[in-house]
Amino acid sequence: MTVPAVPRAPQPPAGDRYKWTALTNTTAAVFMSALDGSIVLIALPAIFRGVHLDPLAPGNIAYLLWMIMGYRLVQAVLVVTVGRLGDMFGRVRIYNSGFAVFTFASILLSFDPFDGGHGAMWLIGWRVVQAVGGSMLMANSAAILTDAFPKEQRGFALGINQVAGLGGMFIGLVAGGLLSAWDWRAVFWVNVPVGVFFTVWAYRTLRESGPRGGGRIDWWGNITFAVGLSAVLIAVTFGLQPYGGHTMGWTNPLVLAMVGGGLALLAAFVAIEKRVAAPMIQLSLFRLRAFTFGNLAGLGISIGRGGMQFVLIIWLQGIWLPLHGYDFGATPLWAGIFMLPLTAGFLAAGPVSGYLSDRIGSRGLATGGALLFGASFLGLMLLPIEFSYWVFAVLIALNGIASGMFASPNSSSIMGSVPAHLRGVASGMRATFQNSGTAVSIGVFFSLMIAGLASSLPHTLTAGLRQQGVPAHVAAQVGGLPPVSSLFAAQLGVNPVQHLLQPSGVLGTLTTAQRQALTGREFFPKLISGPFHSGLVVVFAFGAVLALLAATASALRGTSSAPAPAPAAPTSTPPASGEAVLQSIQGKSTMALTTIDATPALIVIDLQKGIVPVRDGGPVAPVVERAARLATAFRRRGLPVVLVNVTGRAPGRTDAGRSGPGRAGAAAFPPGWSDLVDELDIQPTDHLITKRRRNAFHDTGLDTLLRDLGVTQVVLAGISTSSGVESTARAAYDYGYHVVLATDAMSDPDPDAHRNSVERVFPKTGETATTAEITDMVEGAR
Numbered sequence: 001m002t003v004p005a006v007p008r009a010p011q012p013p014a015g016d017r018y019k020w021t022a023l024t025n026t027t028a029a030v031f032m033s034a035l036d037g038s039i040v041l042i043a044l045p046a047i048f049r050g051v052h053l054d055p056l057a058p059g060n061i062a063y064l065l066w067m068i069m070g071y072r073l074v075q076a077v078l079v080v081t082v083g084r085l086g087d088m089f090g091r092v093r094i095y096n097s098g099f100a101v102f103t104f105a106s107i108l109l110s111f112d113p114f115d116g117g118h119g120a121m122w123l124i125g126w127r128v129v130q131a132v133g134g135s136m137l138m139a140n141s142a143a144i145l146t147d148a149f150p151k152e153q154r155g156f157a158l159g160i161n162q163v164a165g166l167g168g169m170f171i172g173l174v175a176g177g178l179l180s181a182w183d184w185r186a187v188f189w190v191n192v193p194v195g196v197f198f199t200v201w202a203y204r205t206l207r208e209s210g211p212r213g214g215g216r217i218d219w220w221g222n223i224t225f226a227v228g229l230s231a232v233l234i235a236v237t238f239g240l241q242p243y244g245g246h247t248m249g250w251t252n253p254l255v256l257a258m259v260g261g262g263l264a265l266l267a268a269f270v271a272i273e274k275r276v277a278a279p280m281i282q283l284s285l286f287r288l289r290a291f292t293f294g295n296l297a298g299l300g301i302s303i304g305r306g307g308m309q310f311v312l313i314i315w316l317q318g319i320w321l322p323l324h325g326y327d328f329g330a331t332p333l334w335a336g337i338f339m340l341p342l343t344a345g346f347l348a349a350g351p352v353s354g355y356l357s358d359r360i361g362s363r364g365l366a367t368g369g370a371l372l373f374g375a376s377f378l379g380l381m382l383l384p385i386e387f388s389y390w391v392f393a394v395l396i397a398l399n400g401i402a403s404g405m406f407a408s409p410n411s412s413s414i415m416g417s418v419p420a421h422l423r424g425v426a427s428g429m430r431a432t433f434q435n436s437g438t439a440v441s442i443g444v445f446f447s448l449m450i451a452g453l454a455s456s457l458p459h460t461l462t463a464g465l466r467q468q469g470v471p472a473h474v475a476a477q478v479g480g481l482p483p484v485s486s487l488f489a490a491q492l493g494v495n496p497v498q499h500l501l502q503p504s505g506v507l508g509t510l511t512t513a514q515r516q517a518l519t520g521r522e523f524f525p526k527l528i529s530g531p532f533h534s535g536l537v538v539v540f541a542f543g544a545v546l547a548l549l550a551a552t553a554s555a556l557r558g559t560s561s562a563p564a565p566a567p568a569a570p571t572s573t574p575p576a577s578g579e580a581v582l583q584s585i586q587g588k589s590t591m592a593l594t595t596i597d598a599t600p601a602l603i604v605i606d607l608q609k610g611i612v613p614v615r616d617g618g619p620v621a622p623v624v625e626r627a628a629r630l631a632t633a634f635r636r637r638g639l640p641v642v643l644v645n646v647t648g649r650a651p652g653r654t655d656a657g658r659s660g661p662g663r664a665g666a667a668a669f670p671p672g673w674s675d676l677v678d679e680l681d682i683q684p685t686d687h688l689i690t691k692r693r694r695n696a697f698h699d700t701g702l703d704t705l706l707r708d709l710g711v712t713q714v715v716l717a718g719i720s721t722s723s724g725v726e727s728t729a730r731a732a733y734d735y736g737y738h739v740v741l742a743t744d745a746m747s748d749p750d751p752d753a754h755r756n757s758v759e760r761v762f763p764k765t766g767e768t769a770t771t772a773e774i775t776d777m778v779e780g781a782r
Contacts (some may be wrong), residue, residue, distance in 0.1 A: 036172070091208070218279055225269045308445070345399065405504060448538050460527060733766060
């Protein structure tokens with residue numbers, strides 16, 4: 001039987017040009033996606049005026065909450081799924097589609113044909129579609145960069161990308177105010193020319209340069225994860241709305257049911273992922289300390305950062321800016337401008353920390369950033385309500401620097417810790433932690449703030465209104481309203497007292513002096529200052545605790561993401577026996593095995609009678625025995641076993657590449673020289689390959705065979721570690737397979753060469769494990 005030509009797997013484009021193209025395009029994509037998550041916050045007043053809707057009217061608060069939280073909620077839910085799709089079908093393909101979806105939704109957002117509630121629903125609906133496109137961009141951008149950049153530049157590239165994402169979040173606060181002052185539609189128009197250009201450019205220039213694993217979609221896993229996480233995050237949204245006689249909705253049976261049901265579905269999701277053949281999330285990734293603790297640290301920082309933004313906006317718009325002569329209607333724009341030091345600090349620190357993480361490792365930088373992040377919260381907590389702006393500016397600049405110090409090294413550590421074929425789903429999981437943290441932070445910080453206000457604001461507001469001539473029953477009614485109304489009014493640039501008193505018509509019955517006092521710039525800020533400061537202490541203390549927990553998690557990530565030490569100088573120690581070398585490398589720093597895929601294949605290299613003189617007690621005998629044990633374990637589980645010999649015909653072989661009668665070398669060896677050793681116990685289900693060179697993939701059809709079998713992971717064992725095994729491992733890595741090397745089931749005539757391959761070469765191409773570890777994982781994975 002003739003083997004068809006072997007198709008080439010996707011290869012990275014030659015030269016440095018492609019990696020910079022990928023960095024530029026993905027940076028623009030992540031910036032746009034993050035920008036749209038925050039640009040609406042400042043533009044909300046203009047948007048709601050544009051669709052002629054009062055979001056603070058009874059029954060309309062849901063529109064406001066969904067405009068704020070809907071985008072982040074969708075991204076939190078979808079990024080893992082689309083990251084997995086990128087691993088299966090191509091990261092660039094999913095990424096390019098995301099750019100097109102994002103741009104299309106931006107166009108339709110700016111052409112809202114409705115008014116009132118229908119207009120708000122149009123915006124919310126297309127924001128959801130826009131978030132779908134943004135999820136496809138965010139989930140795959142980090143994976144594309146990890147594929148394109150070498151390890152020594154990966155921290156810098158991911159740092160730039162992460163800076164663009166979080167920088168877009170900060171810059172959106174300023175851009176929203178500037179653009180909405182011109183026209184509310186401009187906050188969506190700004191995406192269109194940029195989106196069209198980069199969409200076309202992405203389709204023309206980006207190429208698949210990473211492995212694609214194929215496989216099936218885990219429908220039950222996707223459904224339980226999406227519905228479960230959505231239920232929890234939607235419950236957070238409803239929990240902020242008043243219910244019954246309570247200031248918030250956390251006692252609402254619907255909220256409790258959604259939280260309980262969502263958590264139950266997430267627990268079911270974990271159980272499903274442990275059992276399905278092609279899981280949506282590789283739970284085994286959580287065995288990696290750098291991955292697990294990096295994501296936990298990122299979650300803590302995301303919760304603190306997202307909530308802090310809302311608190312600072314309300315602080316500036318509701319209190320500080322009016323007290324310094326700014327009209328309530330102008331406060332959204334100026335709040336964004338006065339928060340520029342936060343953006344500047346982040347933009348300055350992010351690229352530098354990414355560059356440094358490539359040279360000194362990620363753990364120290366990320367941990368230091370988290371500690372500085374917490375210290376900035378403590379400084380903000382000590383500020384008086386009427387602070388000196390320069391002190392405030394220094395503190396938020398330090399907060400931005402801390403975020404930049406943390407973000408780039410943390411992303412580099414997470415992405416650098418996972419196997420190449422899982423980078424898409426790992427990137428999605430990282431983004432899920434980040435977006436979930438941002439979405440949850442709104443609920444957590446608002447709840448803490450409202451709880452702090454609820455204890456003193458009603459009495460303070462009632463007494464202040466009565467002093468200005470407001471009738472007692474109206475003052476008591478307004479004072480008894482949920483604090484969330486006052487907070488959202490301040491965020492929307494609306495005069496809170498005027499908004500609260502307007503429905504009663506009492507303003508018209510007061511004197512001009514009383515009316516001016518109530519609706520002026522100082523009455524509400526001074527009235528709320530005391531209760532608001534109590535809430536600030538609570539939320540900033542909570543943020544500092546989160547930062548401390550994040551720093552602890554970051555410190556526990558280990559040092560695996562640090563650069564590898566320089567190779568040691570050769571020693572004059574005489575070569576050790578093969579078994580002694582195997583024992584000497586135990587505990588060395590190699591990339592340990594983390595996961596066994598659904599369909600791995602065992603490839604045994606050159607264990608043939610002409611090469612392996614198996615003698616009782618000989619140094620190679622244990623290697624042969626372990627390779628045979630691996631073959632037995634794979635056969636028992638119905639997994640592919642590929643036995644490779646060199647130059648000649650393996651027993652029973654029918655598709656032996658180019659070797660054959662009349663070819664050079666075909667008859668140059670004695671009879672039986674290429675026969676595989678008896679210990680391998682060849683079975684009819686085994687796949688037999690003959691090669692003519694060191695690399696088992698070269699001109700043999702092995703890649704075609706493995707792809708036809710649906711193999712995504714290869715486990716290598718055999719003879720000549722530094723030759724046949726090493727060259728086959730390099731080729732498997734280049735072809736996009738997840739490579740695992742059974743280091744105690746291979747040997748080399750030169751012990752030093754064996755040691756060099758195991759300690760220095762193999763960690764760059766795959767993961768290493770012992771026969772026992774691989775056997776245990778194969779048995780447990782099926």
